[in-house]
Amino acid sequence: ALYAKDVPVASVGNLENYGLMTDMKNEAARNLALEAFSQMYGGSGKDTIAQFISQTGLDALKGADILRAAPRQYSSTVEYAHTPIAQNLKSISQVMSADLGTRVFYTQHGSFDTHSGELSAHSKLWQDVSEAVGDFTDDLKEHGQLDDTLILMFSEFGRRIKDNGAGTDHGSGGSAFVIGGAVNGGTYGEFPSLRSEDQIEGDMRFNNDFRITYSTIADRWLGLDPVHIANGTFEQFDFVD
Template identity: 50%
Template sequence: RSMDIWHTAEPTKVGNEGWLGNAINQMYPKHDNVVAAVNFSSALPRALVAHGAPVASVTDLDTYGLMSHMGESQQRNDALQAFKDMYAQAIGSGPVMDYLSQTGLDALRGAEILGTVTENYSSNVEYASNGFAKAMKGAAQVLQADIGTRICYTQHGSYDAHTNGIALQEGLLTDACGGIYDFYQDMKQANKGDDVLMFVFTEFGRRVRDNGNGTDHGSGGVAFMIGDAVEGGHYSEYPSLNPEDLIEGDLAFNLDFRSLYTEILEDWLEIEAKPVTKGTYEKVGFLK
């Protein structure tokens, strides 16, 4: 449930659309940017889900695309053209077929565009050989290609440690910090450090009291904003760990996560926040 709240910005009911998906639709109401958002994972997170919002999900940019195993052959080109003709001919035959056809055409266009981003990429940053680092490198490649992508999204999992928490976190945090640092250096070297804002958050918190050598699900957490446009510092109050200040064993949060969303939406993406957050929330002030 906590993940749903973070992804939909709907804490009081179960939402159907993601906050970033709604943001994409506001930025591109005609849905004409098929690479507005790129998700580096095989599964589409709910944060990016919204009716009509174009999002490409990528696991490997080097092999991304339809029938990429065939290479640049005439057979592949003929097959792709057949797909385009099939989708194009179905448009106008009804709302369901219109939606399916447009989705198919958008997927083809997105695959064609994303298939070119690695060609001119050049960097001396050496990313680690793990899945998160690969995703961060992919994000750098997409953003440096200037194809119109506004949002890149990825996940780094396995933090749900009910046992052996300390030992697991050392490796996990090493991978997370390494991927973030390498991405930041990569963008800086490409003179794009001012163009990127990284938002790092946990989808649910942990209980304050351990259960032996791990922790159970809880509420309250932390988020990080990283980039040259960020005014560094610690925002909001550090939560009390005193037992009498906890809420049923959880940290008492003192900053609504929709305040973060509001500042990102209005001051970074330059769109109206209220239709996404369903309310008005005071900005944190982390952007310069």
């Protein structure tokens, strides 16, 4: 989901135990092991692949040390729900509070790929999302960060309009929500029609190009040139000024 040439991106499962050899109780032994790890990846190989592996190892070591400090510096009265998405957002808040300079965070929740059992599955999934985002925004408010944070929630792909008896299969279109203290609320674009004559072979006819959303955020929020990110010039929404 996140990629940039020459920029390492940390992939964290659980921030509380993120790092190398965190299960070692003896601090002196762990320091020796980490030193050996550093020396192992600190070689000066001339082979391109060897250099890449070496740099990746050193980046992982450095990133682990930086991120491990975030939970220790974090304090909040918000009690996050004990769900994967809520705990992921708590980890994001911890890193944000540590002010490490990270501008983009990414997490996911699912699976919404409900070909069967859709009603019961979606009820639980959306409850988890609602509680998690509520906890996260409360935490951002407490730390005075809500006006400086933009949350983009989007679906990976859409679903068919007609159910298959127990769920829905893959279809066109999708949904996106933008949340934040600086967001101009409202619905952007026309709500898709469900009339049969407006469908695309049983699929919803989407009316907003996702690159409009990306261009808007890149330009108006991140201050970046959206042309390179969206691979073209697109109109922009007014959900942020």
